[in-house]
Amino acid sequence: MPAEYHELHGNHENANLALGGLQDSNNMTANMYRVGDYVYFETSSGSPYQIRRIEELNKTPNGNVEAKVMCFFRRRDLPQTLIMLADKHQSGMDESLSSNNGSASSAGAASNGSSIGNNGSTSTGFGELTAKQRHQMKHRELFLSRQVETMPATHIRGKCCVTLLNETESFLSYLNKDDTFFYCLVFDPAQRTLLADKGEIRVGSRYQADNISSAPLTLAERETDRQDSKELETLIWTPRHSLTDRQIDTFLVISRSVGTFARALDCSSSVKQPSLHMSAAAASRDITLYNAMDTLHRLNYDIAEAMNSLVPNSGPVLCRDEMEEWSASEANLFEEALEKYGKEFSDIRNDFLPWKSLKNVIEYYYMWKTTDRYVQQKRVKAVEAESKLKQVYIPNYNNKAGASVQPTSGGGIIGQSTIIPIPNTNNPANGKQTSVSIINGSSNGDSALLLGGNNGKTCEGCQTSQSPQWYAWSTTAQVQCRLCQTCWSYWKKYGGLKVPSRMDEIDACERNRATTGPGSDDEGKSPGSGGPQRPHRCSVSTCGKEFKLKAHLSRHYASAHGMDFRAGNTVATASGGQSAGIGSHSAGIGTELELLKRNPELTIIPCNVNAGSPRPVMKTRSAFYLRTSALARAARRICANQIRSRHAARAPHQPINAAPLRHICSSPEFARQSPAELRVLARATRPRLRPRVADIASRLGNHPQPSQPGEWDWLQLTAPGQRKQPEHVSFPRPPKAPDGSLLYERVPNKSDIDGINVTPPIPPTLQVQPNLKRPRPQFDELNGTDGIMPITLPLSGPPPSKRPHHTTSRDVLPSPSGSVVNNSTGPSHSMPLNGRPHALQNVPMSRSNARKQVMSWMDAPDDLYFRATDQTKKARRNLSLIELRRAARKPWRKLANPQRTARPDDMVVILD
């Protein structure tokens, strides 16, 4: 079950009030996410957060909240060529920042609106930063895109702040504040272009008002200019009269009473307004007042004259507006039409009320909106529109275990198994090296292979060796590092390390390469994961050759090292990111045994050629199955004492010390085994001897008499009357019908059940919607453009629509390349299909202070599992065995003395 949401619907009436009332605690506001907020999104545990802006919050039918978000890209997500452009822009801007004279603007475009002189002291140019600050600034730069996608709101991991960089601002103001980012350029993932997010004021006779003389008109000209302002306007009312306010008020009251009287006389009105009060109310509408004011003005503010005119010879004046004019049947017609056509008033008029003018209809509509009828309709609509949320409450995310490395970790061995990803066509990460994989919570086997264990390694970011928690981290395939907690959170937020590391050197040489070559390889083209291009380097420690294309690398592996490198291998984390201890490696299974012969060590510790990629992987899980190779099975047998497989199965989080295992497996007598022998070893060694049924039967038959009297009595059936009656009958017999047959409750048909069980969960699709792009006449590039624009983008992006949420049909174009199907799992264990709502509420996942939410159990909820913390474990130990068993049997029942010290939401981890 996802976090529980506090919902505030887009009800205009209450928005202001409700918002005020919500500020009851800081935590509340910090976790309250609104439309328009900038947030971190976690899409994969190993890669940095993605930064998004919430455009819409929608509640899905199954009670989850989906956020329609606008994407921001980090520098590292951009293709290399564009990074260079961005750098150029940066330096251009830097120049314009620090320059004292009003030189050309950012990218040197001929612009009239160029930046003006600035005495440099107000802002810190990029050039004035230290190298470290420069490095960190790069993490703060984002690139806006007009790309919109939909993500589950539970992936939100906190708020941040993204602003358009203003040239007066110092970069330090960003560096010194956490979670602040800036952007200057707009990245178009589809076209792979950068452009400045800047409209322009066009200059030329086609745009400016012409004929602006340099001075006002001369006297003579003024005379020839329009003399007669009477033609321009008609006076309706003037305050320059001799009446007092009191007199005007009196006159207004009189005209209202005349109106009431007129309605009493008017037969059509008296039918509609049977009571005096109704007539009086009708006579008090604004149209009567306007008429009174007009009358006063017309008669030169002479009260007596005006009163006379209220009651001409034809009878008292009757002013009726559309509200009153319309008959009940017309009103019904209108409502019917409104239901049919919506607010298409010309259609309504044409098809339903042709005798009214369009203006009549519109005027009536706006008055009708004040009636009870409308309020009722609105209520119905409000229920319908409940799916649109204004804000959503998401509790803090507590799953820290994403890619954590236990301090004792070495190379893992328990996961001597291969994960074979099942290709998912919707996954843009497919076919590229992407993986964040943890072998049973340890770092990848790769590091063990290359570095022989990373015990004692310091943090890659800050070189510290002390941290409460360690995280496996790598940006490229060949180096495995780990990060301390602070560096890890820095990495997650800003997508880099605090200081330039070895990785950046690699980046730098890549950049050099990119300047020389075109640097266009086929990869990273997908807008969803368009990461920077990295060379493919052979991971065998002595080799380290680099290849431009992955195909070349795999050929190299095959020829030089005799390894089968699967280019198309995608490895996903095990379900839940941290749960099962499953390793992964990309060596082909087919050749595994062959490899084993040549290099036993390699096979025993499965290597992980494609270690964690820095690329943001949108998708966290793909379907996989675990295939345990004969070798792995053999190793398990051999090292059964070390592994303690039962214990390991019960505690999949705990790392297994691989060193002794490796020692055993690489011992000479084991390494000498042939594959066939290994297979034998892998077989279950101790088949349990069970006696055959025939033997037992014949043995029983050999004793015709019980050896002792009464020994076989237990075999006799007890008479029904003598049977002990249970205290509580779980399944009482149904009542009997008069004819003696039992009346059973209707059992659902198979098709019904199928319909319930088989309904596949609708996967929340991440739709990539390119924002409105409509062709627009080319602007003359006269001013205010950045030099980049003409280079990178021949087509200047249209200005954003004034209505950002106005979607047209063109708007919704799911781009096939970018769409990612979030493989939301099927029904999870905590959501039994026969789900009883009360059971749901008692599962320890409900937050005490949160609103209970009844979920529709037809749709698959998100995965969750219960993570036992130390406190809960301690609490468990306090329970007696019987209590514990009872609790296990009936998990929905509340424990007698729960003694919960930890907050309940700490224990629930939501995975999706």
Place this chain on the structure above:
Amino acid sequence: MSQMQHSRKRVCYYYDSDIGNYYYGQGHPMKPHRIRMTHNLLLNYGLYRKMEIYRPHKATADEMTKFHSDEYIRFLRSIRPDNMTEYNKQMQRFNVGEDCPVFDGLYEFCQLSAGGSVAAAVKLNKQASEICINWGGGLHHAKKSEASGFCYVNDIVLGILELLKYHQRVLYIDIDVHHGDGVEEAFYTTDRVMTVSFHKYGEYFPGTGDLRDIGAGKGKYYAVNIPLRDGMDDDSYESIFVPIITKVMETFQPSAVVLQCGADSLTGDRLGCFNLTVKGHGKCVEFVKKYNLPFLMVGGGGYTIRNVSRCWTYETSVALGSEIANELPYNDYFEYFGPDFKLHISPSNMANQNTPEYLEKIKSRLFENLRMLPHAPGVQVQAIPEDGANVEDIEAEEKINPDERLPQRDIDKRIQHENEFSDSEDEGDGGRRDSRSYKGVRKRPRLDKNSENPDAEVKKEDESKPDVKTEIEKDEKTNTNNDENKKDGMSSA
């Protein structure tokens, strides 16, 4: 500022009772109905009777082509929902169809909106009024031959062009949450109009309005853009609005002001992202009004219509200088204002992304730009309006003659006003060489005026209640003091 509340002004208000019945289309956020809602509130608040109410004429194509291209206006005149298909190509060219749909009575709507602003400008030119209000106007996105952002005909540009006939320098201020790009573009290359726009910038319609856009050619430094971020609240807004406008008034010295009061900068607007309350929005009006310049107020954006009508009602009351109750009076659309039925709204708790440092930096940058302005631009051609001004005065007097109630004070004001032009007469004396001596000359008539003030007070005593009088007196004093302070500050600058 609150003192200024009491200074009564002659206010003309333009409204056509048809305007509420134009309908942009289903789901379109722009609703002319908000203007009618405002009007009804004004009537029931009793503000209606304190103003001159005019029904504007329908602006002719001739009037509109003073700015717009003939082709574009011809297109607007001929397009209708039933013949749209014949105009596909032109619709694309003129950007009509998407944000700016073709609806029934489109052209009439433009005529009324433009007619109001033009008539108001003429009214100000004739000095028949001090403040003119046209909530149906303010369509600041419309370009010379292109519709944009729900705007087809730029009534503001037409109004300013009209004002330019009588005024050497016109100041345009735009407090809509969107950039006033149409007006800025129209006057981008002239030094006779300064456009000052406060707007959300960055990833926002219309995308223009960078701090670095300052005008071009002769108009360089005459476009002032204040790019803001989400969540501007009352205090932040005032902290940037007041100093900027003060500085602009000092350096540019306009003789007429146009204020676009787009209400989409209010909190909770359907399209906006600021956090202003009605009070904070109205403060801008109050502040500009203090300068006692011919003042044209127009509407603009605003898409949560109940707040728009609240805002404009309040601002009308500010223009009139009469306070109104927080309780909304009953009116035809009373139910729209539930559940609280109050005039004022409270801000939301959204985060303000505009830090004081950011605003400070923007401000100092803009001050630098304003320092580049030559003092008293266009001085060399001021000799001509001088004559005109006198005659105009006579004209105006003729106009007002039948109306006995025009107070002496108004005429005095006019004299003071004329003084702005009179200094160019002194130019001939050879006395004026630099701005300092120019000021010195200017001060003389001002002193005269001060000595005349008691007369004005006496006149006023007849009409105004005695208890208000002292305050008015104070106002007058502070007014003139303010003005003089400003002049002093400027001459020293």
